[in-house]
Amino acid sequence: MLCSIIIRAFNEEKHIEKIIDGIQNQHTIHDVEIILVDSGSTDNTVLLAQKKGVKIISIAPEDFSFGYALNKGCDNANGDILLFASAHVYPVYTHWIDSMLRPFTDEKVALVYGRQIGHEKSKYSEKRLMAKWFPGYSNYNQQHPFCNNANSAIRKKHWQQQMYDESLTGLEDLDWASKIIAQGYKIAYEAEAVIVHVHEETNKKIYNRYYREAIAFKRIVPYAQFSIWSFFYLLSTNVFSDYYYAIQDRVFWKNFLDIPTFRFFQFLGTWKGYNHTGNIDYSLRAKFYYPNNFLRRHEHVVIRAPRIEYSSNNT
Template identity: 55%
Template sequence: CQAATGQFIVIASAHVYPIYQDWIEKLLAPFKDPKIALTYGKQRGNETSKYSEHQIFATWFPDQSVHVRNQDYPFCNNANAAIRRSLWEDVPYDETLTGLEDLDWAKRIMPLGYRIAYVPAAEIIHVHEETPKRIYNRYRREAIALKQIYPQEDFHFWDFLRLFTTNVVSDYYHAWHDGVFKPNLQSIPIFRLMQFWGTYQGFAQRGLVSNRLRQTFYYPRSLSRYQNTFSYDNRRLIDYGSSAKSSEQVY
């Protein structure tokens, strides 16, 4: 971020790739409102993603945004985001955190009168190819950071049992309706066990995390089934196959 010279800083994880050619345009559009400090876009997995990860993406990044301009809690995600550089210079990220520096930044910037905007049209594919141990370490690291951001927060063993159970049941429900129950029979409880055991191990203190933020991070996807009514027929997809062929011809 320190090397950036533009008005906005676009941030993307090393293991994501955009779907549409107007990804950056969509991600930056809300900054027309001078009170928007950060935008973040939709994320989806690919064929290698764990089924439970697909459910997390669907929960954290819905197809439609009901609070594009009025998100009242500091959830965001740096894997697919943009921030106003002038604000970052005044309030830089806390790089001492073990993760969730984006959430910490949003938590500090919102009381100054700025807002966060979710942009579902700015969609990327986020590829996580992790072993159970790496899943555990990721959630443990993020829990350690979350307890620093909210120092008095706690995550009891009962929370681990309750959230592990409800999320496994929810994942099985959706997998059954998606016709992929049997292939994910083992992967679902393994992923959720590593997720919430890592979270349990990372937490130690009690704090003031809002119910809305807790639901966004941990609660299972709703049991309601709906079809996406959005249509992107007029938008141009990025053809990664053609890009690969062009590279082969060059070399």
């Protein structure tokens, strides 16, 4: 079964070689094609990818949306399975692709998404978000449409029947998943398919990310609501939660200012994006915003696959 890996990129010369190296160190590399959808990079992103034998699809910057870039990549892919990865992620283990493909043995599974962990440069609150959204235990029959296209895979035949919404400002993955669940298919979360997600965002970029995702979520869920009370409540509870874990991890003072700053811009962007209309589904609200349950503990999968050894030239 051929797997096509589709990477969306814009000015990612700092990271692009690392993800390609990670892919080329997989056990199943002979069954993989790599496609880079570049939206007008002005650095060496395309040149570096070409040197490693990657297929390049170029789109104009003014045409870009997350859905449009994905649709272009899918349309040019030959694989039965389409695996999506951000340009600033990289796999941790040599069985990443194998793990992403495993749940597809169930014909009812239409989408698989894998675990994401933060980079050492990631903000502490970002790492806490990833720990909540991408836990260390798998779920092959998830009941809600949460997923993330920084590390996910779908069947091409399902994409041919339902392409990504190119008009959304984000969350095209959640929109697609919602529609596929409505058709009776399954979503699987695979905890063994681990990637490191490198986010090095300014406060403005944090604000913009959550702002556009809130706008998109309101499009997907028209009755969505995020009041000023929600802003203050979730800001305070998440800062408290992050401080609690930072103390446990003995990094409290190192992140004393970064934690409230990140959470402030996260929820400010969310509040602005929702614009106070309607209600929001509780299960998705909890998945996106609420802090971890302090008392809940789960068994984590034990991964025995070899780790990928990246060269010192890669960050």
